Amino acid sequence: MFVFRPRFGSNRAGEGDDTAQVAQYMPAMSLVLHKAARLSVAPMMDWTDRHCRYLHRLLSKHTLLYTEMVTAPALVRGQARHLLRFDPAEQPVALQLGGSDPIELAEAAAMGAEEGYPEINLNCGCPSDRVQSGSFGAVLMEDAALVALCCRAMIAAQPAEVTVKCRIGVDDQDPSEVLPEFLSQIVAAGVNRVTIHARKAWLQGLSPKENRDIPPLDYDLVFEMKQLFPNLHISINGGVASLDQARELLDAGMDGVMIGRAAYHNPTDILQRADDVIYGGGAGPDPVDVVLAMRPYIEAHLADDSRGGGKLAHVTKHMLGLFAGRPGARQWRRLLSEQAHKPGAGWSVVEDALAAMEQAAA
Ligand SMILES: Cc1cc2nc3c(=O)[nH]c(=O)nc-3n(C[C@H](O)[C@H](O)[C@H](O)COP(=O)(O)O)c2cc1C
Numbered sequence: 001m002f003v004f005r006p007r008f009g010s011n012r013a014g015e016g017d018d019t020a021q022v023a024q025y026m027p028a029m030s031l032v033l034h035k036a037a038r039l040s041v042a043p044m045m046d047w048t049d050r051h052c053r054y055l056h057r058l059l060s061k062h063t064l065l066y067t068e069m070v071t072a073p074a075l076v077r078g079q080a081r082h083l084l085r086f087d088p089a090e091q092p093v094a095l096q097l098g099g100s101d102p103i104e105l106a107e108a109a110a111m112g113a114e115e116g117y118p119e120i121n122l123n124c125g126c127p128s129d130r131v132q133s134g135s136f137g138a139v140l141m142e143d144a145a146l147v148a149l150c151c152r153a154m155i156a157a158q159p160a161e162v163t164v165k166c167r168i169g170v171d172d173q174d175p176s177e178v179l180p181e182f183l184s185q186i187v188a189a190g191v192n193r194v195t196i197h198a199r200k201a202w203l204q205g206l207s208p209k210e211n212r213d214i215p216p217l218d219y220d221l222v223f224e225m226k227q228l229f230p231n232l233h234i235s236i237n238g239g240v241a242s243l244d245q246a247r248e249l250l251d252a253g254m255d256g257v258m259i260g261r262a263a264y265h266n267p268t269d270i271l272q273r274a275d276d277v278i279y280g281g282g283a284g285p286d287p288v289d290v291v292l293a294m295r296p297y298i299e300a301h302l303a304d305d306s307r308g309g310g311k312l313a314h315v316t317k318h319m320l321g322l323f324a325g326r327p328g329a330r331q332w333r334r335l336l337s338e339q340a341h342k343p344g345a346g347w348s349v350v351e352d353a354l355a356a357m358e359q360a361a362a
Contacts, residue, residue: 026159029092029118033064033161036092037193037235039246039278040064041271042260043096043121043165052318053090054297056263058290059271062279064256065093069123071136072099072108084115087297094119096165098126100136100143102150106157113158120154122147124166127201128208138201138211141170144182148189155190165195165237165258168221170203175221183229193233195258198222212238212261219249226253243270243277250278265321287322291354294319298347312349313340319350328357 041048041056043066048056053065067086074080075097086093095117099105109120124147126137140147147164154162164186169175183194199215206214222236235256240246246257263270268287276283285293294315301310316336323329335353339345 026113026118026161030161032092033094033119034193034233035279036062036064037233037256038062038250039274040066040094040195040235040256040258041263042237042258043067043069043123044260044264045069047264047318049318050086050090051297051301051315052264053093054087055290055294055315055318055322056267056271057090058293059267059284059287060274061284062092062281063271063274064119065090066121067093067095067117069096069098069126070108070112072097072101072104075108075111076104081111081115084112084117086116088116091116092118094121094163096121096123097154098123098136100140100146100150102146102153105150106153109154109160109162110158113160117160119161119163120158121163121165121195122150122154124164125197125201126208127170127203127206127211138167138170139203141167141173141178141182141201144178144185147182148185151186151189151191161193162191163193163195164191165197167197167199167201168218169200171200173200175200175218176224179221179225180228183225183232187229187232192231193235193256195235195237195256196222196225198236198238223253226255243273246270247277264318266324267318268322268326269324287326288354290322291319291350294350295347298350302346311341312345312347316340316350323357327361328359331360332357 041063045068048066048068056065070083074083095112097105097108097120099108112120123137124140151162166182169178186194198217198219201211202215217239219236222234226234233255235258236249236254237258240257240259241262246259249257259270272284275281298315301315302312304310320333320336323332332353335356339349
């Protein structure tokens with residue numbers, strides 16, 4: 001049986017202990033996170049893997065990036081530490097966990113913090129069947145007390161900031177009753193930052209994909225939560241299609257905006273100007289320069305012996321939208337989609353795709 005031993009509780013770890021070293025830089029990271037959380041790219045299974053996050057980081061230095069959901073059982077029972085791998089260049093990057101067992105989540109959060117994640121986010125929004133049967137994700141909106149217990153355990157076990165991503169409710173719950181109760185419980189547990197996907201999840205009858213579009217968005221309710229919980233950092237999520245819309249939501253009083261699909265499909269439109277529009281710095285690089293800057297990363301991935309040599313398409317599938325809406329984008333996308341998965345495909349495929357795009361644009 002697994003026995004829980006808090007590894008970071010009250011920073012009591014001994015001198016020379018790795019965990020103590022990790023704990024030391026967490027307060028500084030929490031300031032970075034606070035600023036970064038003005039804009040974030042949502043956790044998205046199979047999409048926001050480490051290759052995707054590396055690409056997004058080249059476009060914006062400051063935007064907060066989230067991992068795909070990693071389940072606590074996979075980490076704790078499966079010891080699947082490889083799921084935590086990331087490149088330090090991705091920082092600030094937050095680990096999203098799925099789970100509902102406070103002890104297991106605490107242990108998984110400690111593993112994440114040890115790996116270097118400054119934020120651990122608990123998924124209370126994902127409606128998929130697999131997640132429901134494990135009794136976590138959106139179904140947790142029905143048990144705020146359990147979520148609070150999970151958050152307390154995660155906070156006590158390690159020094160990274162614990163945050164929550166939730167829906168406004170599920171099924172026939174009344175969001176205007178459920179959401180304030182949910183938030184007050186997690187705030188009492190010590191959570192200071194939350195992301196609210198501003199629509200319900202229907203746990204029966206809708207696919208995960210439909211659950212991202214069909215239940216109507218209720219931004220007003222999220223703004224009401226900001227009135228009710230002025231000290232809670234609230235990011236709004238759901239249906240934000242442009243950086244200008246994100247800016248408007250911030251100007252209207254939101255602390256942060258999280259963008260999912262639009263950031264994935266149009267990374268340049270959302271992220272290249274983010275440092276300028278959201279954080280008041282300079283704009284990010286031109287997408288052609290981003291492609292060229294990916295070369296060392298791609299070549300290292302292709303040569304990664306630990307995985308028997310990585311495949312080009314693992315990385316380039318996230319780059320298909322880099323030129324969305326620009327002349328030659330179709331040629332770029334087509335050449336990469338057709339060639340990058342072929343055995344032996346290497347950097348020259350990316351150069352060919354750039355050339356095809358430039359030719360079409362000329
Ligand atoms: C392919 C895909 C995978 C997703 N996986 C996760 C996930 O692992 N964890 C999570 O909390 N939300 C997940 N989501 C939901 C997004 O984080 C986000 O809440 C949702 O897409 C709404 O934001 P958007 O309208 O900006 O896309 C996923 C969404 C997509 C499109």
